[in-house]
Amino acid sequence: MESSLTPEQVGKKQQIEGLAMVVAVLVGGLVAVLAWMYFSRELPWLRYFGTGALALAGFFVAHVATAAVLGARARCPDCSAMFSVSQTGHEETFLSATPRRRESEVGRSLSGPNEGKRLIRKESWTEERYQVDVTRSCSACGASRTTRSNRTVKTNRVSDDIYRR
Numbered sequence: 001m002e003s004s005l006t007p008e009q010v011g012k013k014q015q016i017e018g019l020a021m022v023v024a025v026l027v028g029g030l031v032a033v034l035a036w037m038y039f040s041r042e043l044p045w046l047r048y049f050g051t052g053a054l055a056l057a058g059f060f061v062a063h064v065a066t067a068a069v070l071g072a073r074a075r076c077p078d079c080s081a082m083f084s085v086s087q088t089g090h091e092e093t094f095l096s097a098t099p100r101r102r103e104s105e106v107g108r109s110l111s112g113p114n115e116g117k118r119l120i121r122k123e124s125w126t127e128e129r130y131q132v133d134v135t136r137s138c139s140a141c142g143a144s145r146t147t148r149s150n151r152t153v154k155t156n157r158v159s160d161d162i163y164r165r
């Protein structure tokens with residue numbers, strides 16, 4: 001099995017295993033912290049043992065799950081070669097820029113010269129929309145697929161607070 005992989009596929013496999021290891025270490029660490037707090041009222045040996053066991057379980061589950069998900073994603077839907085599909089292109093096209101504004105009441109002044117007045121927040125921004133094309137290609141059969149999605153960003157944000165009756 002291993003010997004039939006091309007250098008590209010071996011590289012992809014190592015990349016996936018590396019990422020799965022990083023995720024597993026992070027999850028294991030998080031589980032360890034949570035378990036350590038959860039077992040805070042237990043006897044010391046039980047606290048050490050429980051924390052170690054749960055952290056180890058979290059590590060293995062996260063490793064297997066991440067490797068499985070990434071492995072499935074890297075499998076070519078056309079020729080079903082393993083570890084062959086990688087992102088080969090990422091293109092963003094500007095679609096539109098729309099000015100937006102909003103007014104909202106954020107509070108009320110309780111004292112001072114503006115006592116009793118409402119505090120109004122006036123916000124304005126530009127909503128920019130982009131079309132995102134991500135291309136993923138197979139290193140074994142050369143097939144490529146492009147998925148299209150939209151991305152929205154808020155720019156030129158301006159916020160101003162005023163008092164009003």
Ligand SMILES: [Zn+2]
Nearest residue numbers: 076079138141
């Ligand atoms: Zn393929």
